[in-house]
Amino acid sequence: MQNKTPLEIRHAIRSGQLNSNTSGLAGGYVQANLAILPADWAAEFLLFCQLNPKPCPLVGVSANPGDIAIAGLAEDMDIRTDVPRYKIFEHGELVREVEDIREQWRDDLVIFALGCSFSFEEALLADGLEIRNVTEAVNVPMYRTNIACKPAGRFSGDMVVSMRPMKPADAIRAIQICSRFPSVHGAPVHFGDPAAIGIRDIGRPDFGDAVSIRPGEVPVFWACGVTPQVAIEQARPPFCITHSPGHMLVTDLLNSKLSVL
Structure with a gap:
């Protein structure tokens, strides 16, 4: 295909x-x-x-x-x-x-x-950045967070994020690249300590598959399109x-x- x-x-x-x-x-x-x-x-x-x-x-x-x-x-x-x-x-x-x-x-x-996120992954790959879920041929890991969405009527809830591990310099480059794509989640919402956004165990995603995080890498988190499913669960x-x-x-x-x- x-x-x-x-x-x-x-x-x-x-x-x-x-x-x-x-x-x-x-x-x-x-x-x-x-x-x-x-x-x-x-x-x-x-x-x-x-x-x-x-x-x-x-x-x-x-x-x-x-x-x-x-x-x-x-x-x-x-x-x-x-x-x-x-x-x-x-x-x-x-x-x-x-x-x-x-x-x-x-x-x-x-x-x-x-x-x-597949759209910005393509742009990252074109710039020479590794996307671990692509390398390991698995679905991207996704996590529920404590980042609240703005409510609208009966819909509310916390953001779901997707994660890709990167070296800090590559994370900064990823921010620059993804800022060009606001229609497909845009720049990351967080990188570094998962607990800061309410993620207890980075090795156990709520959706998708776990990926390896190598020494010297930090987890980088993007807003994820599974978020509406969480809002639907609550509404x-x-x-x-x-x-x-x-x-x-x-x-x-x-x-x-x-x-x-």
Whole structure:
């Protein structure tokens, strides 16, 4: 799948040929986190994203309830089948994970696509920086923190962060690079002591997989698109669908179009 176009990757997911983590696929293109909510919850969630752009950077919203695509985001898009794995929530509780949501689809649902760290990882790799989760071929480690998001209506909660270990000089370079990409989480929110942001055990991520941290390296933390799932858990909408962490919507947007410089 490494040399496939975004459209070919979506078709492979739709046909069941691909149901794995999408990290490393469709180089140069934006991959998106996903939240799907009933229309009567959509306005509050939209405001939550607008108030918390680092963990919830919007790259697209469906125009009408029931739409299965977001205009301009991806050719021949069908959100019901084009993500490798979905999470289904009822009243804030995870009830199942599935590989397509055709059975769960309703005509009152609104799609939110949010920027993903895979975009800035590509920029870091292009600058010669190592990304440990890529090197070790695992999903990026993600952690719940004590960094509070700004509330909006029924949505609130603490930020989830993703972590990549780096030497201090590389961490500073990463800050410079990622500042150019505010639409995909932007610069890190913290580096150094995990306990300072409420992380008790760096070796036990809440989502994703642990990676090695070598002598002389510090953990570097970015706002993460799993944050909306935490807000959804707390808001407890009667029904919601998200992506499973690491299993993204591969879009036709170029990463280069998101750079502000």
